[in-house]
Amino acid sequence: MVGMSEDWRSFLQRWSEEWADAREPRAPEGEDAHDEEPRRARWLGFPPASEERIQALEARLGHRLPPSYRTFLAVSDGWRHAGGFVWLLAGTDRIRPHEDAAGLSEYFPGEPGEPLSAGMWQRALQLDVESDVMYVLLDPGDVDDTGEWAVYTWAPWRASPPERYASFRAFMEAMHQEFHQLEADRSAREGREFANATTRSLDASVEAARLDALAGRHERASAALAEAIAYGRPRATGLRDQIRRLLGETYTVSFHGLADDPRYAPEMLPVLADEHVRNRWDDGMFLRTAPETVRPVADDALRQARAGTFRYTPAGPFAAAVEEAREQARWGESDAAWHTLRAALPEWRPLGPDHIAPVGLCADPVLGPLLTPERGRELLATPRAGQHGNAPAPAPDEDPPGLAWLVDTDRGSILTSYRFVLVEGVEPAQLPGRIGADETTTLREPMTVWDARRNARDHFGLSTSGDEAVAVVGRAGAGWSFALEAGPGGFDERRFVSPGDAASLGTRAVTVWSEPSDGAPFGHFLLSVAENGEEICGFTVRPGTIGRRGPLPAALDPDRLFPPGEHLAERLGERRVLEALASEFGVRLPRLALTRGRLHSFRTRPWNRPPAPGETGATLRFVRHRP
Known part of the structure; x- marks a missing residue:
């Protein structure tokens, strides 16, 4: 337990100092009076709860508290600014049974066997004291093998079901990530730097992930980028979206600013335009989001996506392989075309430091269909751009023999x-x-x-x-x-x-x-x-x-x-x-x-001649098929 307490103390102290440092450029001007003391003390918590207070709380509730929340109270009896929308979390004196006070069981009843099980709203303990209408509930009926209770959060303005966290510690780590996300966005809007040991460590992991991706270690790269995205690091989403798109994922792929950069827009915008046209979205939405610096590229990408005329034309030695593969694919030699591309992948070169794969292939109407999810994985597992690694096993051919x-x-x-x-x-x-x-x-x-x-x-x-x-x-x-x-x-x-x-x-x-x-x-x-x-x-x-x-x-x-x-x-x-x-x-x-x-x-030519005089023509059969 001592080790767990020290782990909590280190985590909470780091969070507090990052929060205080982020407020310095804005303090004391416009500072909430409640925030002055934690900013000066560089501590978002409170004095620790004694073992006696914790045991008294457990006696009042009729439950032994889960390990991570119990140990948290022994470090800090409550917490301020848990993420962006919970301003005060309960300590030993303010935690209480929720007893479905908001009547939410009518809207989210839960079912046995589901993450949100029946009865949660009635039995859960409420941790939020002050918030932006954000409920934080600790559920004694959702317990894992280590004795941890699940935490559920819900806010009416999110228009989504309650969100589940496996433990109080998992909830607090997610709120620390939320703080980082919001602060990164705020500092970017205000034109200031948000930097600390956490951001520097994550940014180093993003750069390492970029090199991993180029060396074919895309799964490791994706995991590292996902963690960085959770903390709002600016490069991570643009890099990971390239991996996701080549794996066949299109949901929420935006390349996060790369499509607005003139270096990358000629490759990223056609991919986004292709998805836009497939979904029949309003063209105004697509063009309105493009800055003036890339507006002509966006216009052209949308026009080509509608006409099916986009041609992926990379720079460098890979370009010759793309042209050869297109010549093969346009006559139906799909497997041969993929073999041509696969052999030349090591020669592919990025357009800039945030470009890790030839995603423009996805938008090419002739070459794009070659990229099945299996081949996308093969592409990502192939070392590129001068990086070294083991070549992956070839994905199976798509075309069976014969007819x-x-x-x-x-x-x-x-x-x-x-x-x-x-x-x-x-x-x-x-x-x-x-x-x-x-x-x-x-x-x-x-x-x-x-x-x-x-x-x-x-x-x-x-x-x-x-x-x-x-x-x-x-x-x-x-x-x-x-x-x-x-x-x-x-x-x-x-x-x-x-x-x-x-x-x-x-x-x-x-x-x-x-x-x-x-x-x-x-x-x-x-x-x-x-x-x-x-x-x-x-x-x-x-x-x-x-x-x-x-x-x-x-x-x-x-x-x-x-x-x-x-x-x-x-x-x-x-x-x-x-x-x-x-x-x-x-x-x-x-x-x-x-x-x-x-x-x-x-x-x-017609496969049936016209009916002769007096000859009854066959009845034509029209069957509507969908692609």
Whole structure:
């Protein structure tokens, strides 16, 4: 117990001296009369309570006090300025049962097993004596293995549930942190320095954390920065936000002033603008917070975020890797693009002393989707900017081999139904010339599959054939390209015109159209293989029927792939076909690019010819999907 008393005394003395030093620039002018004595004495506490007084209090309350509060009273019988909103904490003579005096149990009843358990408001002891309507309650019903009681605080102006601290000591440490936070903000506004042994120690830990982060020790860095943030140290939030954002966290990420610094704004503002646009927040809020020194950068970042045209362009050797990775990613080679970035990460260089990672990647519409949380951890664990450390184990690739993953997309996904053409020996950029809507067809800037489909829907009302398709394109493995449309509808075998025939001139092409039945009569699966402009084999499967065309290789025998009695909605046969195609032709489709990335797209020729005179057209099926 003596050791605990000395620990309390050292902590409370340090707090008192920091408080007194912070008041000196403002005292005695405007000083509250109650604060003059503790400022001069450099002590926020009171004389210690005797053991007899503590025992008398315990007899009155009918409880032995928890260790940390009991020892605190033996050092100081009460406390002034516990944080910014509790001006006086009770000593032995003023602690009392709360007995739900404010009627808060009606609003926060608590439940058994929850941190705030039922009955807390009635049984808790009230510690606040003078405060800004801040309740501080010590709960004898919430006890840990060491005998410590939990402390709960609540203020109506905070509009949040009661906050729990594991012990009185934990509460006091949090109030010391709150004092530091408020004093740091106040001193910054007043243009004066708030410095003491605590701030100097924390600032040294922030600098050490910066170097840890650059050396790949991001977890240790994050823990040190979190402690510094709790004390309001100015650099800590901007550094830790970079770590958080690369781990996929966006909530409250602001980079804390770095976005207002012309050195860092070109990288930080696009990340914030991207999140702003995703959440559809008011543009005025985004631009109004930007100072004049970076307002043009903020305007440009917001415009590019809306248009999807931001390009992350770092300085130094890392820039070449970024451009190479973008070239790979825009054609769907997501894993290869990440490998390119990963290999070059040691060459990345910061824009200034508060820059610890290439967070601008997050805002790049083509490269940003590569940064899964697992890859974000890998990036952060990779030593950068000349720092040394062990390279982390590579994160697993995101794209599975082959095509069968298409069957595993969630029901209702935009890829539940799809149609695609695979073309051998042709680059993706050449596909518009083979299956484009007309001779003027060109590739659009990269967009999501959802946006490509939305463009297709916008054209439907103008179509004479009822089948204006917009496909995304990319590479489908060594020597193959693909053009894929998600969520098609309106298949009519009588009017079907395979784009694979035209695409196969001088080469081979594979065409697939899958529209799972999902219990409806239009379900089907179509496969067509073409060479040099003509179909050489294929089949169409509908519920209960299989239509064959040409000599099919054994691996693509539909009787084996779709055994009798197997419902199309189960998609087992479809999986077998996709597995056989991947094996037969060595092809694959990039899952990450198709589900979360951006690819070039173009308008293809209709897949169904217009109805002949007197021929009834198929009924088009429109299914609205959300990205």
